[in-house]
Amino acid sequence: MNELTEKQRRVYAFIRDTIAERHTPPTRAEIAEALGFASANAAQAHLRTLERKGFIELNARLSRGIRLTAADDTPERSEAAAAHTLNLAVIGRVAAGAPLLAVEHVERHCEVDSALFSRRPDYLLRVSGDSMIGVGIFDGDLLAVSQASEVRNGQVAVFRVDDEVTVKRFARDGQTARLQAENPDYADIVVDTERESLALEGIAVGVIRSLQ
Template sequence: MPTSPPRSPRRIRDADGLTPRQREVLDFLRRWGREHGAPPTRQEIARAFGFRSPNAAEAHLRALQRKGMLELRDGSARGIRLRGAEPAELLQLPLVGRVAAGSPILAQEHVEAVYPADARWFARRPDYLLRVRGWSMRDAGIHDGDLVAVQAMCEARVGQIVVARLGDDVTIKRLQRDGAGWRLQAANPDFPDLVVAPGEPLTIEGVVVGLLRPHGWD
């Protein structure tokens, strides 16, 4: 009995018209935004999926834009805005540069600029951005020149990345217990931890709740 010729395989699509790969990219964008507080770059998408070049990531992003899943802002490395999320709340965050010894972090002379930022980029609502200097937190994904978003508070939990003041110095480290004292733990083996013995001055200025890279505003 004759049989019908086999049909050519067709790409399976979700009810919203996405291919499985497009769905994977969209889910990746959502996860990355929750974990990092900002959209990924094309290079970061390509690296995550094993694409040979950022052009493949760009092609997927353009396809998702055509299907109404996101908006792309040309000229910005992180100009990806997912649709269907809560309406944006635009924050005006002061960017703090080098902090003078003994003075408040948000003293007017420390504020280099004020940047608009979408509140949805961050795990919790930040109060200011602090410019990172050095590579002591490299393995936590915090690089020299990055801007960490900080929620101002005077207490933190063990294991959180904090902005801490030791005497006249302000540093970004992971807060850990060290016996009856504290350890400000670096995330780079080339840098020593800072041990704070009981009774030594240690002030928590805030907790890091997100990260931005300056080229995100290019």
């Protein structure tokens, strides 16, 4: 890293350490705050320099779109890069039309970039059906799921209704839970939680369409 200035080293070290500790890269604003820059634009200027020198790759479409490259081959970089890459199991198929009995075996594993997701996922579930196309979840997609014990109204999540699994938007009214489709061709699933079994399997945090 001899070609980096002291300030550039500090920026790089902050990115590397954040990925190692939190498993996700920092935002431009977080870099600016941590290193005392006047604005996120100042942080962005340093990021562009690091990218030009081959130490990182930037994805302008993501607020945390920073990936470490192989330019730094120190043990610290290797540890951070490993933390940034997730090896997720692809399990079962999630019904996005009528609920489908979940297949619990692991089909395979996929290495994915943690920066692609709003929060760290725990596994990928294969979607079957088109009831959620209104939010960009299509038949055959891999849905990134973060395990959770609670779901808020309006969140898209994976549920088990009795012995079947489905992905829907959640809405609760008293003891009634409504699992809402995002396609007018499908009716919502209404569950009386006092009389029927409803379990939260996890919160949807992203979709992968390109992996086969």
